[in-house]
Structures are given as C-alpha cells and as structure tokens.
Amino acid sequence: MSRSVVRRVSAAVGVGALAMSLAVSLAACGDPDDNAPHTGDPTPKLMLLRLATTDHISSLDPAGPYDVGSRTVQANLYQTLLTIMPDKPIPVPDAADCQFDSPTTYTCSLKENLTFPNGHQLTSSDVKFSFDRLARLKTPGGAAALFSSVKSVSTPDELTAVFNLTGPDARLPYLLTTTASSIVDEETYPANQLLQDKAMGSGPYQLAGYKPGAEVTLTKFAGYRGPRAAQNDGVTISLLKDSTALYQAVTGGKADLAIHGFGPSLLDKLRKSDQVQVVDKGSAEIRLYAFQMKSLLSRNPAVRRAVAQLIDRPAIAKKAYADHVSPLYSLVPPGYGGQTDAFRTEYKQPNKAAAAKTLKDAALVAPVPLTIGWTPTRYGVGAKAEVLEFKRQLDASGLFRVTLRSVEWSQYQQATKAGAYDLYLAGWTPEYPDADDYLAPFVTDAPFQNGYRSAAAARLLQQERTEQNGLQRDDLIGQLQGVIAKEAPVIPSWQGRVTVVGGKNVENLATALDPLSFLYFSGLRK
Numbered sequence: 001m002s003r004s005v006v007r008r009v010s011a012a013v014g015v016g017a018l019a020m021s022l023a024v025s026l027a028a029c030g031d032p033d034d035n036a037p038h039t040g041d042p043t044p045k046l047m048l049l050r051l052a053t054t055d056h057i058s059s060l061d062p063a064g065p066y067d068v069g070s071r072t073v074q075a076n077l078y079q080t081l082l083t084i085m086p087d088k089p090i091p092v093p094d095a096a097d098c099q100f101d102s103p104t105t106y107t108c109s110l111k112e113n114l115t116f117p118n119g120h121q122l123t124s125s126d127v128k129f130s131f132d133r134l135a136r137l138k139t140p141g142g143a144a145a146l147f148s149s150v151k152s153v154s155t156p157d158e159l160t161a162v163f164n165l166t167g168p169d170a171r172l173p174y175l176l177t178t179t180a181s182s183i184v185d186e187e188t189y190p191a192n193q194l195l196q197d198k199a200m201g202s203g204p205y206q207l208a209g210y211k212p213g214a215e216v217t218l219t220k221f222a223g224y225r226g227p228r229a230a231q232n233d234g235v236t237i238s239l240l241k242d243s244t245a246l247y248q249a250v251t252g253g254k255a256d257l258a259i260h261g262f263g264p265s266l267l268d269k270l271r272k273s274d275q276v277q278v279v280d281k282g283s284a285e286i287r288l289y290a291f292q293m294k295s296l297l298s299r300n301p302a303v304r305r306a307v308a309q310l311i312d313r314p315a316i317a318k319k320a321y322a323d324h325v326s327p328l329y330s331l332v333p334p335g336y337g338g339q340t341d342a343f344r345t346e347y348k349q350p351n352k353a354a355a356a357k358t359l360k361d362a363a364l365v366a367p368v369p370l371t372i373g374w375t376p377t378r379y380g381v382g383a384k385a386e387v388l389e390f391k392r393q394l395d396a397s398g399l400f401r402v403t404l405r406s407v408e409w410s411q412y413q414q415a416t417k418a419g420a421y422d423l424y425l426a427g428w429t430p431e432y433p434d435a436d437d438y439l440a441p442f443v444t445d446a447p448f449q450n451g452y453r454s455a456a457a458a459r460l461l462q463q464e465r466t467e468q469n470g471l472q473r474d475d476l477i478g479q480l481q482g483v484i485a486k487e488a489p490v491i492p493s494w495q496g497r498v499t500v501v502g503g504k505n506v507e508n509l510a511t512a513l514d515p516l517s518f519l520y521f522s523g524l525r526k
Helices: 002-031 068-076 123-138 243-252 266-270 301-310 314-320 343-347 352-361 383-397 410-416 436-443 455-466 470-487
Strands: 048-053 095-101 106-109 150-157 160-165 205-211 215-220 232-237 257-259 276-291 369-374 400-405 423-428 490-503
Touching: 048 160, 068 205, 068 215, 068 232, 068 436, 106 123, 106 266, 106 314, 106 436, 205 232, 232 314, 232 352, 232 369, 232 383, 243 257, 243 266, 243 301, 243 400, 243 490, 266 490, 276 301, 301 352, 301 369, 301 490, 314 490, 352 383, 369 410, 383 423, 410 423, 410 470, 436 455, 436 470, 455 470
Parallel strands: 048 232, 048 257, 369 400, 369 423
Antiparallel strands: 095 106, 106 160, 150 160, 205 215, 215 232, 257 490, 276 423, 276 490
16 A cells, blocks of 8 residues: 555645745744743653562563463553443543444554654554454464454545454454554564564554663653553563562562562552552453363353352452452453343352242252362462362262362363363453353353353344344353353353552552453553
8 A cells, every 4th residue: 555645644744844944933023932941950850660569571562372471561552443441341442433334344543643752644544454464474372363353444535444254243343452453563564474573553652761670661652642641750660570579579679560469468469558559440240250161061061050059259259369359250250241140140149048938849869979180380378279179169068979080280271171170261352342251251162172062142243243233242241150050061160460569659549450461551651
C-alpha cells in the first residue's frame, strides 16, 4: 500500500513549521508573551515512576510469547484497534472504531493522523501487516491461534482495515483488545522473525531502554491518540529475583509500586504497614478440579454431582489461602458478560444428605474410593493445604475415601491426560477478556483433554460464538454455565486476586490493574 499519507503529513509538518516561524517573528515585533518561559525559570520536574516485579519478560514483540510479564510491557508500548477501560467490560475504540458489517465482515476505521514515535504514519497497511505477521510466525507460546477465524485482512483505503472471517465470531472485538493484536510499524518489524530488544508501537509509551532480565525503561509518547494518554512522564520496570527483594524495594523507597511475587504472609504484613497502600482486584485466574473421563468413576455423573454437592469453597479459601482468594461458583468469574453462579444455583450449600441421595440413586455404595491428583510445583504454596482441606471435606462426609497423589509439573501434565487420577487440581487464566475463554477450553477438550463430551454444551458454545446480539449471547453463555454445573465435568474452586503495592503518594493504583494480571501505567500519578 502507498505511504502517501506519510508524505502528506510531512508536508503538513513543513507548513506548520513555517507558520510557527512566522508567529515567532510577529511576536518578536510586538508585545512580549507573558506565557512564554522566562530565563532562569526552573525546568519542570518529570513525573517518573519505578515498578518492581518478579515477572519474567520473554519478548517485547507482541507476536512473541504471551506471558504476563511480556504483556505488561506490550500493553503500554503498543496500541490496539480496541481496548477495554477499567470497570467497563465492553470494548471501546483505541486506534479505530469497529463494527460488524455482516456476520463474517468486521470493519475498522482508523483515526486520522496516527503515528509511531519514529514519525511513520500508522495506516491500515500496518494493521494488515501486524495480523499477517502474527499468523505467519505462529510463535510457540504466542497467541496466533486466537485469530483462527480470521481468513484475511483487506485494506480498501489507508484508514480502513476489514477482517474477513471464515465464519461468524462474536469474540473478535474482545480478541482485538489483547496485546497479541498490537499494531506494529511494518517498516521496522521483520516479516518472518521476531524483533529482539527493540520496539516500535503507537501506545502511550515508547521504549527508552531495555536490559534483558534486568530493566525496561519507558517514556511518555506524546503522539499517542487514544483513551489511555499517559498522566506521567515514564516508568522504569526493575525485574527482581524473589519476594524478599520485592518487599525491600517497595518498603525501602527504591520502588514506587510492586506487583507479582508477594506471598499471603508478606501481603498481610504490607497491609498493616503505614508506609504503603495495597490494592486488590478480582483476577482472571481461577482454580478448579477436573474429572478425567478415562476413569470409570469419573464417567458416572452421580460421582461428579456428589462431589460438587460437598465442596465447601469458603472453607478452602479461608484455611488454605487466608481469604486471599474468593470462592468461585462458576467457571466464569463475576464481571464477565453472561456470568451466573451456576454451581450455587444447582447445588446450593454443601449438603451431605443430598450428596448421599445422589450416590444411592445411582446404586453406588459409600464410601466411594476417589484419587485426587495435584502438583506442588505449579499452583503455589497454598496448593497442598487446599487439596488437604478438600480431602478432609470429602472424607468427613463418609461418602468418599480420598487418596491424594502428587508429582512434579512435567510428570503431572502427562499423568492428568493419561488418566492417573479420577479428579485433579487445575488452573486457568484466559487469553482474552471474554466469558467464552473460560468455557471453550473445557467444552472443546483443549487444552484440558479430560475427555468431557456434551452435545448440549457444544451446541451452546457454537451458538454463543456466532450470536451477534449481545443480550442473546449473554443468555446463551448463562445457559452453557448451567449445563456445565449440572453435568459437573469440572468443579470451580476459587478466583484469584491481582494485587499491587504502592507508595502512599501514588494515585490511581486500582485503575492500573487489569484482571489478566498486567498493569496499565498511563493513569498513574504521584
């Protein structure tokens, strides 16, 4: 595509420069400008923030690995077509205004005069290049698979990008808010490989320095045009080794804020401190128990429903995590469209008598032997306490006799798929901010591969993905949660919290937190 827009902007800049020169000359001939800086005035102090984290940054390139540390940097460096603002779950325009022209055609109209920090104009050609490149690279650990419904991106003009889909996909607006959909400068990024140690996006910040494994420095990009304009002048991200270093940095004045790496005990200590503020938000991370359908016991709906009837989520949250997590009654956490507490509706409170009747009606003799798998190396320090509490609850009912088995993560992944356990501890953090990504992994048997099959669930999943009416789609999502609660192939346990710790003088910490566990820096001030 032509870069004539760049030439037009260059010409406009030239005219602007001439006009400014004339204005300065005229001002010199007239009265002095009282608003002009006076000789000897102090230079305004920059508002620079320092973040400490134990995150690992795998890639600055949005086509690279899709880990939380990388997304924190990418979310601030790059612009997406759409974005989701704090406490507003519906995508809104960032670089573009978008709409479905048909169930398989999604058109995005770019704002005029968008630029990258290097002065290059951002056009529909950059949008097409970014998505074509993501699909071509298919980086291991990346997010290319999220856009499998995108057949092609066409560019009828320099300000219009059209997504042509293989079939209706109501998820697309949400997918276009993810860092994987970041727009990169096609004149800077190689088409066939990742860009290492550099970045060129049109987001609120630009990359000023990068020391892999140690530090990232971002400075405000004044040319950003979107709803996330930076209210500070820049952020330095220090990558620390452990929770002790994180704690010392934020309490010792070496960091203005800190995220990821604090355990419950340190967070409790920080909450009692008068030196810092601690802000929590419901995280996208959930924990659950999945039944492996290779087990004869797990294939019996009565076994699954009886376990779902007995689990005491508040007790797990309190005893294993000191209430640093929230009991979860659906695979979809609160705050997402269509969410309903389906397991609470289906099973009410833990009830031994109801569970006993379920087993008796299925001609199962108590205590039913049940093997629960877990791993000590993936799900944090509370995992052992959690499975011990869950075992205690089931054993105490007299309806089950539980055996716990644990192996390291690499073996655990294979053991869960092979059917070594009737039921196993699992976790999930979605890749895009929509209820669909909490449901599809279990209904489609990927990535969990626990063998669950349900014609009703599969039909509802397909219907919600293709439904264009938002209210009707929410209703379908609610119905799907109801089917999963009734059939209980998985049992949700709790929803995590993402927590940021900041100095007393740091403002707007709550709005910086994204449920997907990364931070938007632009609203922060001190």
